[in-house]
Amino acid sequence: MTEPTAHNHQKPSTPSSMETAEDLALKLNAAVRDSNIKDVLELLEKGADVNSKAESGWTPLQSAVQADDEDLVRLLLDKGACPHARKDNGGTAFTEAAIVGNVNMLKLLLDHGLNINDHDDNGFTAFMEAAWYGKEEALKFLYSKGADVNLRRVVSEEKAKLHKGGATALMDACKEGHLSAVKILVEEMGADVNICDNKDRNALIHALEKGCVKEKYKSAVSIGLFLMDHGVDVTSKDECGKTALILAVEMRSLDLVKALLEKGEIDIDDADEEGNTALMVAVEKNDESIAELLCEKGARTTVGNLIAVANRNRANNMVRLLRKHHAKFVPETPKDWEPNSKRWRDQLKKLYQIYRPMVGKLKTFQYIQQRIQNTSQGGIYLGLYDGTEVAVRIRRSTEGDKEKSFFDQCANCERLLKLFQSEKARGYMYLCFPLWEKNLEEHLQEPDGLQLDYKDALRMIFQAVRELHSLGFAHQDLHPSNFFIDLGGKIYLADFDNKRKLIEGKKELVNSDLEALSRLVLYVLTGGRKPLQQVSTKDLAADSPDYKEALDLVSSLVSHDERGLEGLSKHPYFWSKQSRFKFLKSIWNKIKDLHNRKAIFPARKATERFPYPQWTKEIDPDVLIIMENPRKGRSYEYSNDVTDLLRFIRNLDEHPDASISNIIGDHAEYFLKVFPALTIYVYNTLRRNPKYSHFADIQDPSL
Template identity: 65%
Template sequence: MEPTAHSQQEASTPSSVETAEHLALKLHTAVRTRNSENVQELLEKGADVNSKADFGWTPLQSAVQANNLEMVQLLLDKGACPRARKDNGGTAFTEAAMVGNVDILKLLLHYGLDIDDHDNNGFTAFMEAAWYGKEEALKFLYSRGAAVNLRREVSEEKVKLHKGGETALMDACKKGHFSVVQILVQEMGADVNLCDNSDRNALIHALKEDHEKEKESSVSISIGHFLLDQGMDVNSKDEGGRTALILAVELRSLDLVKALLEKGEIDIDDADEEGNTALMVAVEKNDHKIAKFLCEKGARTDVGNLIAVANRKRAPDMACLLQQYKAQVVQETLEAWEPDSKRWRDQLKNLYKMYRPMIGKLKVFQYIQQRIQSTSQGGIYLGLHGGTEVAVKIIQRTEGDKERTFLERCRGCEHLLKLFQAEKARGCMYLCFPLWEKNLEEHLQESEDQMDYRDALGMIFKAVRELHSLGYAYQDLHPSNFLIDLGGKIYLADLDNKRRLIEGEKELVNSDVEIDQDVLKVMKNPEKGKPFTYKNRIIDLLRLIRNLDEHPNERISKKIGDYAEYFLTTFPELTIYVHKSLRQNPKYCHLADIQDPSL
């Protein structure tokens, strides 16, 4: 019998008994129990195909989680939204990567989804496939253009807490999926030395103890050996300051400990934030073989009261071993000490208390909690050099030698940041500067009343002038690059290498050809005035700039935009060259000598 219009209306409109909420609940249950007929019937009764259950789950996402391709197709045909998000931002697409169903991934991609879309925690489908060890899904997503080295994007608040930044490779290492790690590196070109927002690389994620890992320590060790063969940086640390060497000792892998030390790049006496070295960890775990090997390789036995730990562990053989390598019972007391710095007080006191292997006279901990500034070359860390509070820039030795040469030239300058001391170790240069409390940008944000702006501007002018006198121009005059010491004195710092040599007049003039030819044509034939020919010389370049400023032209504005920005970009050396030329000209040098900042 054909259904009447009335019966059709009843089928599509929820009754007073079966409310929309009841129908939605039944629909979710039917999807999760894989009951296709019931799903079809409920949808015909008017159940909302995009209704949400607890935590924002939709029927489509539940069907994907159940790995049910037919159900997924049915719901999509009935109008299910493939872009719907759970409360955590996850979609059916990321869920499909978790279950590893390539057919569902293909189906969903037909709806124009962004393959690198991510949830609120920054997870993409590619990352989920790596996390859950779904090789075929991983390969499929890669073939469709998924970004292999994408780092996990998180909110600003989480970035401040050093969360996020992980890659798919780190995820595979963390979860112990060795074959996925190999595929990512060998077939997809994953960068083994990327770090997350806590400065941890893939090796640290592979070796770090995690009770939620579904893997044996032997897999972690195998991944560790594989990564070392790929040229992995061994000096990364976990959030507790533990090196790969310390983590290898915690895994009780003598082979991995040997492999790490064979690299010749790791400090055997490096310690975590609690002052524990690899040898201390080996003694704590009563691992005689590793402790013996570390002692043979020269690990220090005069820190950490090792014999007391061995005695507490009822390990007489360990105590005998340590005594053979000159270990003694240590009664260590530290004098009370208060740093001069108020801003960095707590971090400096922690550094003072902890054990750190000395680098010459420098005590420093290259660890995120001790970092006070990031640079393109690495970071600036707190340090104590012979007891003096310093800021330490750590860079490769080859670059460090060049930097040190420049800094030596700054010694006679009153307003340029000066080098205090420098140390070298293991291919790195440790450049130590007098510690600053804040930069000018931070000071201006905190207070508008406590600084004499006239004096501050005067110091800035003097700092720039000193840099020019050394033959350099500065490309990043930003308040954050002016540092303020404890006494309120301002210094210009080039911690990120933004300086450049000032070019001579010949090179400056020859770059004249870079001016847009349409601009020259218009300016040579002004609408009101006689034609004028600009020669390839500085004075005519300045005349051109002046004329553009005094006689604005709409055609030129549309072509090059803001005149000042255009010429600063085209001739970055011009301002400094003119300033230098004026200073060297006896007749006009007074024009370049700015005594009063208000001028």
């Protein structure tokens, strides 16, 4: 930023007692709007704040720019006006200069350190404003200074959730009908004609949406034809599912309709969210020329009850035209239908009720209100395949064939998302999958996510990753959004971003998946309270009965444990309480006849110290007394080593005493609560001992 001149820091005069600072500010802004330099100077001398704000946050500098008064702009800057000041909507003097189209003011403000791609609260940059208002010289200047021609409108997270924002300067020029600016953007600046905004609309849709307005008609037709000559995707839709063809028919532009049909890429029978096709719109508007062209090009006349619409319009000629092309009056009786899905119920009922051209046995609608998930390679949409609710992924045939080949390999896997059916049409592959309710991330973020059985969920997640590895692939993107949950609570793994890689002996790929799985374990066990990359072991609930096992499982995944995913799927974390207790009981039976049994759990030089060196003091004293002095048999004083604790557990459970049960209740519950770290300690100590590691090889029956 240019250093301020010395007089920028002159102390302003104190306002007179008769005029408040607010009075002076109002007068200053009025003088600026009147371009009255004399009054501006006098007011500044009286102490008016050069950066005061009027209604909606306008500063004198911004008002001077809007008035296109260069001399006044320079004066205010010399007097200390801040070029970075923002109106209530986040706009600056720089964006105002672009609206005015004054290149000299843009240059002057840039010299004061303005960011060329700075934007207001609605995401508008100066470049976008220049495009919106058709200021061609300003466009060229800003482009020469590095303005990003393909920058998409940046909006807040709240607005993005409402699908606002994402538009480009090209879309703005198209929407406002500035043909010359559109040509400059595309031919001279390389603007991408196929970028879509957050409502999935490309430049062509923006050009045609206002085409029905009389003043916009001519420019909309010209821009539409120009974009088609420059490779725009003619299959794009607006937020209501209207195709470019439907919009062209609404405009009643025969030239556009002809040009679109000549492209050969569009489905002439595609319909909007209300089920209206281009032919239905033409009949509704009683445009015989367009209706005849559509009929001659093969538009279906058997949907929409076209005869009834034409009769309502008293359009006898249209009726004759339609009958010539085999249209018939067919009374419709609506059918009631209830989908299985709870989350997608309303959208599925809408899809069921509206007309859609079938793709084989598939009915789907590729537009934003029917989209259930975004991926880096396109959206996933709702569909009905022969009446079955499905999720639909649409790919070009070549990519679709490759993807289908992968999903065919998943056919015998229980926890990998499987292909239900597929269809091909017009160079596209429609891959249909059993419909899911939510992904894991969504499930945990919603209140009912608390109902998820974390242990059961992680079992399914581990199984899914194992199955993928068994097919020879590493996933490389084990994000909770890639795990889908169906109505029955079953979890399935998918890879719609195609980040998987062939393992082919590359152990680092498997290790990478294991590390990602460790983060996912923490994410699930902490209920998704923190983003995946921020969660750590510190977020685990230390009072959880599975705390120690969970810590060990995460640590084992991170350390690329030699057991691998197959072995870690049998980790004690996944054992039930009864299985953990039975495991502890069983160890004494296995070691009791060994002469060196105490050496199995060495007190010194152990990888992991025994966590309860004074365990006899942690047991209920009455229970200890009863166990050391049984009614039948010899007395025995238990020592504080681990082998005696295992002996104590085994004896207590194998020789039940009603008085003990009255004190401690369920034996497994009691011991796992008093000694929560015992199971994992015994398990790991045995597992790391080559001679006795087989003692740790048990399987939880609940798996």
